[in-house]
Amino acid sequence: MGRFRRYFLYRTVLFISLLGITLFFLRGRGRLLPLALFSILFIIDEILVFFLQDRTRLFNLLIDATYLSLFIGFTGGFYSPFAPFYFTLIVFAAYLLSPISSFIIAGYSGILYGFICFGIPNNLPERLLLFQLPEVPTPVEALLTFIIYSLSFIFTAALSSFIVERFKKEVVRLKVTTGDILEAMDQAIITLDDEKRIVWSNSTASTMLNKTFKTGDFLNEVLYKPLRSTFEKIVTGEKEEFEFEYNDRTYKLKRNDLNQEQGTILVINDVTREKEIEKEMQMRGKLITLGQFAANLAHEVRNPVSSIRASAELFKPQGKYSQKNEQLKQLIIDESDHLNGLVEKFLEFTKDFEVKLKEIYLRDAFEKTKSLLKMSKYFNDKITIEDKVNKHILINADPNMLKSVLVNLGTNSLKSMRNGGRLIFNAVRNEKIIIEVEDTGYGISEEDMNNIFSPFFSRFNDGFGFGLAIVKRIVKLHGWDIRVESKLGQGTKFKIII
16 A cells, blocks of 8 residues: 555544544434534645645644644544544654654644644534533643643654654665565565465576466466476465476475465475486486496306407318308307497596596697598598687596597587588687587488487497487586587587587
């Protein structure tokens, strides 16, 4: 409720109370003409104030003090029981306007009451009085009463101004403290009343849920349809906590009831990072187990495989089926190499990486990678490798791990361009450094995009499914991010964001 509306309500209640009390005591006694005139003037003033004003002004309270003085004069003047209502106007002035306004009303009320004490008892016709005066007060009585009331008016103005100013400062302090704390929180906070209407929300709630929340709106009408059933479960008390997915993020919604069921506070936390860490910890636990298994596997598999391969190399086919036996021998050697490669990749994937950061030039890392890729069995004369990396870009990274990332990405690009193409290395520095590995190969289907970083998944017949999984592990260990853009027939671009 605005300040002007509060003032209008207060003055209406005040004067209607005065009229009602007076009518109660005047039942059957007549003398209602002055009261009727006063009531008509008050109603006209109420209409004018309501329709012609938009804020509270000092002259409103001055007019009200004048009305009250006339009413006190009609109801007995010096002996009127309504004189204490001056204090109400003085407090109104302090609360609705300012301390200075309160003192002005106090002084004006003292002057008006002086006229009542010294003028009205002797000069006002008896027929205009609503109550018959018992006697005319003596000058000493009038002076003493005037002094007491005048000093009381000043004291009330001082006390009410002090209390109101302290109250306003405390409200501001509480608003600043509470509001700033709630606005600074990472959690979204929405407060509802007992009818599930929004009372308050912080800016985090609007950002998190991509919606503007206005006081007085029903929560169920404001939320987007996918979220309504989720919030309904919490608001109705069906559940105390609930996790939900929205805009590729994971959130936890929690309910807290206010005392005496006066409302509900909803707290929403973004737990996306926590979930990622949880998954990483679970993966790390699995990798430790796999690492132990891999060590045993390497010992149990490598020796027999090496023996089989060595035996195959020593075997010299002769006789009628020598050509066919030669093919079988080569098949044994190739499959032994493949199995040995699988064991090595598996060991590399499961080992516990130790990052040793060092300041290196990106250009040097790409030069070494380019040399290694040109010696790869997947490289041919139809493929060109372009290096567009600025030689002045420095980063903090583990040199061996970075080389492993670039070689794995580059090898995948070579495999996808067996009929020729371009492999482009680039690095740009804006707000962050972005490493790009782009090729003009046959691309990645939408179906495979969600699985390319998963272990044991490979798009190539001779792949083991660990290359990109190792790339992602190394990128995450450095605190970087990796993204991929690809379409079938249009090539692939990997971006490492540092």
